[in-house]
Amino acid sequence: MRYAFIQDNQNLWSIRRLCSTLDVHHSGYYAWLKKPISKTAKESQKLLGLIKQFWLESGGVYGYRKIYCDLKYVGESCGINRVHRLMKANGLKSQRLSAGLFFV
Structure with missing residues (x-):
């Protein structure tokens, strides 16, 4: 859910800022992006x-x-x-x- 929020709002704020605000690591977000759909x-x-x-x-x-x-x-x-x-x-x-x- 947090990663989807980051993806939706990446054009408003930087990904690193969104990750730090939501208390997730940016590498986890990028790994989530590359993960294939089950x-x-x-x-x-x-x-x-x-x-x-x-x-x-x-x-x-x-x-x-x-x-x-x-x-x-x-x-x-x-x-x-x-x-x-x-x-x-x-x-x-x-x-x-x-x-x-x-x-x-």
Whole structure:
């Protein structure tokens, strides 16, 4: 998280100043930059793309359970908790109707 902040703000302040402010060593930041993206992170990005696609196609109505069913239908292998975690981390929620709408 700190390294990502440094990367986002390197055009405003020097990297060494950001590292010293956040109490991290600059060599650790540079090592983080060179570190390849893990296989799990790549799979999560692919899965998140599908999740967003299904969520948008539903008009933002579907929650993680229905998105999980859609993913299974197209042949993606993942767990329901992973879908829930990815949706929650990216602010994707199902729309809920208010109880008062049914008694008009």
